[in-house]
Amino acid sequence: MYWGISLVRDLEGKQKVSTGISPSGPIHLGNLREILTGDIIYKSMLLSGKDASFIYLCDDIDPLRKVYPFLPQSYSEHVGKPLRDIPAPEGADTYSEYFLAPFLKSIETMDVRPEVIRTGNLYAEGKFGDITKIFIERKEEVRDILQSISGRDLEENWFPYNPRCSSCGRINSAVPYDFSDRYVYYRCSCGNEGKSDIYTDQGKLPWRLEWPAKWKILGVTFEPFGKDHGTQGGSYDTGKAISEKILDYPAPRPQMFERILLKGKGAMHSSTGINIPATEILDFVPPEMVRYMMARVPPSRHIEFDPESGFLNLMDEYERLIKLRGENKLDEDQMTLLDISLTGRKNDEIPDYRHLTTLVQIYSRDDQIERILEKNGNKYDHDILHERIKQARHWVMNYAPESSRFHILDEESPVQLNEDGKKVICNLMANIKSLETWNAEAIHEAARKAIQQSSVSPSEGFSYIYRVFIGKDRGPRLGFFLEGMERDKVEKRLSFSCGA
Ligand SMILES: [Zn+2]
Incomplete structure (x- = not known):
């Protein structure tokens, strides 16, 4: 049975799959596994006849943690402020939208269309208010659960809410000292004293409380996440206990996924700089292929992505399946895998990618390639064909190993033969x-x-x-x-x- 189907087959009732991101920098290939795992599970639910929906949470109220290597030093004044309150590195947008917008555009190309929710907006709409109040009123119980499950002691003055300072704008430097009605009173290290209304975005919950709060507020039933959240005593474990004991809400079915490794370069992580931004992947990988790459192995297996010859071999594998499908030679699992990988675009008839990498080295113009390909009476979807030609050119220019590159010799250039x-x-x-x-x-x-x-x-x-x-x-x-x-x-x- 296809892994996505077997994960969801015993689920009953209405399902809501959730994943999310803290848009703190360029969104990379590793993040694609997260959202695509969510999408594959969601589509597996639909294929199994379940009533399902899929949401994507953008944690734009998370603070900027440090001046990342891709930022100018001037961003030090923004460290600690919510991402959505910080100006973008360029243009008029906010910091969070600047990194989110191109990513959302890329996933749409891959036929991933979740309901996108900005966590900052949920706070502004007061959605976290009631739950925040419960956490504050049952602070000691909450603290006990966090401490006993994580095995880590919380500070003496720990408080289940982080106010955003009304003067310096930071969400990590104001220390709460009192709560009454709907206000958390604080003193900030900048010297400011003030109060935050918990029914607004004047502050936020710490991550380990925010996650279970979101499950309950949004009705999440299924959530894939990376290994870092899934360790013993990690944020899923504490979230589950908080959700069940304090919020009286069953924790969603968890699904951990392994990382994507870039061949020869180790793990992909946004903080290491060794990665390919998600938007750049589509410069040479067809969107169906990105889906296929994530869909062909279960989340528990890591993916080693080789953008050079390994990628071309994977393209061959995918295209062979497409061909076999046309000949009705696929088994049920392979059919499901393809259903999950295709984006709904009609692309069965596209010439194979490997061949295009040859043609783009023979001809410099797309129309020459098109003429050669259509000479035998074949007709292709013009837009998809041109997109593929562009991707093949990009691959040859940037990723092709020496063995896949060539240059055609002139008709009369000298040749030595025995x-x-x-x-x-x-x-x-x-x-x-x-x-x-x-x-x-x-x-x-x-x-x-x-x-x-x-x-x-x-x-x-x-x-x-x-x-x-x-x-x-x-x-x-x-x-x-x-x-x-x-x-x-x-x-x-x-x-x-x-x-x-
Ligand atoms: Zn302050």
Whole structure:
């Protein structure tokens, strides 16, 4: 059974899946696993006939924790302020929207369309008020639960609410000393004294209390999260106890997911700088493929993403499944995996990505590639085809290993061949000239025959052919490669090399 389906099959009643993020910087590939795991679980619920919804919480009232390496030093004055109160590094937006907006646009391309909720707005609307009051009134009980489950002692003056100072704007420097009616009274290290109305965004709950509060306020029943929240005594454990003992609300079904590792570079984490921003992934990975990458393995397995040749192999795997689907050769799990991976765009007919990485190295203009591809009567969705061509170009420019790069030699550029090499090339020229149709299969057969006629081994024979066209011993799949070139040019080059 597909992992998403088996996770949700025993659930009963209305379901709400929730994930979220603290938009403190560029949102990276690792964060995509979080939201896509949520989306895959949500879509598995829909496929299983459940009444389900999916929300994405943007924790824009979280404070800026430090001046990250990508920020100018001037941001030190904003450390401790809610992200939504801080100006964006550029433009007129707020800090949180600046990082969130491009990410939301990217996930929409991947057909991820959760209801996006800004946590700061929930506070402003007073949604946390009643629960905050309960936490304050039952402060000692709450403290006991947090301490006993996390195994960590809280400070003497610990208080279950962090006021936002009305003078300096910081949410981590005001110390509460009293509570009455709906106001928390505080003294701030900046010298200010004031009061926060808990039914507004004049403060927030600490993370370990905010999380269970959100479950109850929003009716969350299922939540995927990273390992950091799922350790023993971690925030899920304390959240579950708080939710059940203080808020009388059953904790959502948890699902931990492993990290995404960038091949050879270790874990992806926004604070290490070793990552690919989520928005950049789509510069070379088709959105269906991003979904597929996350959907093909259960969340408990880590994903090692190799943007170089590993990515191309994964594309091959995905495209093979698409092809098998067209031939009705998939089992139920594979069908579900594809249903979950597709974005609803019609893209079955797109030429394979590997072939495009060859074509973009032969032709510099998209319309030339389009003409070659449609020469045999194939018709493609124009927008998707151009998007793919652009992605393939980006991959070749930025990620292709040396073995996948080539440059076509001019028709008359010098070539050095031994006797065997010359035999292969001259035989190939004759075979090619007699071809009735110009397609990959026929061309490959002509090459195979030429090599046989010349009595050399296949690997030696192919290496002569590649040397003639790209000056290397190996290259892209020969039939597709030569088919992608103009027949006239292929013949001219062979004839020059045979006579050379
Ligand atoms: Zn202050």
